[in-house]
Amino acid sequence: MFERIKITQINPHVYLMDDAGESTGYLVVGEKKAAVIDTMNGWEDVQAAARTITDLPLVVINTHGHCDHIFGNVYFDEAYVHPDDLPLAHEHSQFPEFLAECEKHNLKMPPFKPFDVNKEIDLGGLTLKGIHLPGHTPGGLLLLLKEDRILFTGDAINRHLWLQLDGCLPAGKAADALEKIMYLTDEADFILHGHAKGTDPISLMNDLLRGLREIEAGQTENDLPYQWFGGEARQHPFAKDSVICYPKA
Ligand SMILES: [Zn+2]
Numbered sequence: 001m002f003e004r005i006k007i008t009q010i011n012p013h014v015y016l017m018d019d020a021g022e023s024t025g026y027l028v029v030g031e032k033k034a035a036v037i038d039t040m041n042g043w044e045d046v047q048a049a050a051r052t053i054t055d056l057p058l059v060v061i062n063t064h065g066h067c068d069h070i071f072g073n074v075y076f077d078e079a080y081v082h083p084d085d086l087p088l089a090h091e092h093s094q095f096p097e098f099l100a101e102c103e104k105h106n107l108k109m110p111p112f113k114p115f116d117v118n119k120e121i122d123l124g125g126l127t128l129k130g131i132h133l134p135g136h137t138p139g140g141l142l143l144l145l146k147e148d149r150i151l152f153t154g155d156a157i158n159r160h161l162w163l164q165l166d167g168c169l170p171a172g173k174a175a176d177a178l179e180k181i182m183y184l185t186d187e188a189d190f191i192l193h194g195h196a197k198g199t200d201p202i203s204l205m206n207d208l209l210r211g212l213r214e215i216e217a218g219q220t221e222n223d224l225p226y227q228w229f230g231g232e233a234r235q236h237p238f239a240k241d242s243v244i245c246y247p248k249a
């Protein structure tokens with residue numbers, strides 16, 4: 001039925017949606033409601049994919065405003081985003097190729113609703129708590145699934161962190177922001193990020209923090225160039241198969 005979206009069950013409540021290996025969304029199914037965390041590139045009907053798993057009302061939450069996570073919002077009536085990423089989400093929603101595809105398929109971006117990190121989302125027997133983590137984007141939103149001790153991190157915490165984009169925080173500031181939320185290592189056991197094949201241990205937060213501090217301290221003599229579509233950046237290894245990409249000086 002779906003050529004791009006492949007769904008894998010992670011635990012009794014959590015499903016990983018892989019969009020052709022390009023980005024990852026999640027479905028968290030409570031007793032009363034289900035949450036869609038990130039909607040990926042939008043080439044296929046994400047709501048229909050979720051409906052193969054659950055008939056419950058759906059709440060859509062974006063971890064951040066980048067196109068490869070929000071374009072699938074077009075299959076829903078509304079979607080939450082952290083207030084500090086609203087400008088970015090609006091900017092990406094205006095990409096001409098995206099607007100052309102929307103017009104072709106008679107789809108449009110629904111309104112973004114600001115996510116209130118002071119409120120918890122009760123799915124019925126499962127609770128999602130939002131945590132703000134700027135760095136990759138200004139309004140990065142982590143979601144803690146309290147009962148299952150899983151932290152959804154989008155692109156804010158992963159094994160290939162992009163800090164080379166315009167609007168990303170420099171490594172030292174990103175480390176300061178991360179340091180403030182290190183209490184989460186006591187509240188979660190696993191991370192599910194926005195380009196994942198499965199879970200990562202929560203200790204990835206400690207590894208990432210150490211890597212960011214190394215960049216801040218200039219311990220970058222062995223770092224390599226990193227080519228990306230915007231040009232050349234640098235990459236700093238921080239754990240097995242893990243790098244932080246950052247602008248070259
Ligand atoms: Zn991404």
Ligand SMILES: [Zn+2]
Pocket residue numbers: 064066136155
């Ligand atoms: Zn991103």
